[in-house]
């Protein structure tokens with residue numbers, strides 16, 4: 001199938017971005033050398049749904065280099081870098097993505113990626129928010145027998161897969177790549193922590209120091225965001241629904257308040273819950289003039305943008321990635337990156353070194369599905385602990401750090417109860 005992208009002539013800048021990502025991906029390189037050259041991916045289709053930027057492109061390129069027939073589409077046009085899409089096509093990957101596609105046609109591109117990956121035989125899916133899995137179980141059910149399995153990148157996607165498993169609706173094995181320790185401990189926490197703030201800073205050109213910042217959700221992402229914001233001098237308030245997480249935020253030194261109380265005091269709001277309607281009409285009504293709102297969670301409904309639009313008497317563009325919502329009482333609220341995942345819609349995504357870990361995990365999930373997918377049950381699986389350990393070891397080696405080996409006496413001591 002022919003690729004469909006915005007402009008093939010943009011490829012040179014895309015290659016430069018991919019080369020930069022490659023330079024900082026020692027873990028993915030090591031995984032390629034140790035695992036992917038065994039031929040298990042040769043001639044297998046791989047459909048990838050991920051934001052199209054240099055790091056994801058590097059994963060696609062490495063899988064294609066291992067002999068897979070790779071087809072890529074993005075979950076939304078706002079997370080497509082056209083130069084990278086063009087470079088990928090030049091490197092032999094089939095791409096269905098353009099930053100100018102209407103958002104409502106995103107599913108069409110994902111369907112085309114699924115069709116392309118399964119056209120000549122079996123395929124694996126590397127998925128974001130279970131988008132490809134959803135399509136394979138709805139509008140492309142005919143392709144189900146050709147899908148050997150999927151691996152899922154996000155917390156929100158894994159939650160959806162578990163819901164499908166509970167309902168007895170999942171038809172092929174899925175690996176929860178997100179749940180690998182080398183994924184969520186680093187990607188969700190440090191990756192989102194750094195890149196969400198970076199995107200908000202770049203989009204607004206405002207400082208964090210001294211600002212009262214409200215972080216909704218104190219999971220892996222929220223912890224990272226709160227920690228980085230505090231490092232920049234912000235006065236952080238956390239909102240939670242889980243009392244233990246709320247207490248953890250308190251013990252970490254943050255104020256913990258219900259969202260409606262925090263709404264009146266915050267200057268910058270960042271949601272990272274994976275839940276809907278976390279900031280809505282009643283919160284907007286209490287917010288101060290000039291409040292900045294952004295979402296770093298994986299679902300686009302954490303901030304109720306429709307209600308924000310409906311409450312405003314005027315909406316105008318304040319900066320490239322910032323919309324101003326003028327309220328009838330004269331206050332203005334500023335939304336960064338459309339209320340979608342801000343580090344991608346208004347930024348370059350996670351740091352390269354973080355995605356190196358994440359995509360090393362994804363490449364190992366693909367390798368596992370290629371080799372064992374046919375014998376795994378149609379449920380949600382975790383990567384074995386040894387794989388996580390190996391990825392961490394490779395990274396430690398790459399940064400010139402090392403750890404100790406436990407001695408047999410120490411292992412006996414830990415595992416016995418007599419001593």
Ligand SMILES: NC(=O)c1ccc[n+]([C@@H]2O[C@H](COP(=O)([O-])OP(=O)(O)OC[C@H]3O[C@@H](n4cnc5c(N)ncnc54)[C@H](O)[C@@H]3O)[C@@H](O)[C@H]2O)c1
Pocket residue numbers: 154155156157184187188192196216217218219220221222239240241242245272273274275277278296297298299341342343
């Ligand atoms: N921006 C990114 O690049 C990026 C990276 C990784 C994950 N994510 C997404 O971020 C979201 C959070 O991921 P995570 O790994 O931190 O998940 P998590 O499950 O560890 O944390 C989510 C937290 O939000 C809390 N929460 C739920 N509803 C809430 C509400 N109404 N108000 C306040 N708190 C609420 C939960 O109690 C939980 O502590 C997911 O949607 C995930 O897919 C985004």
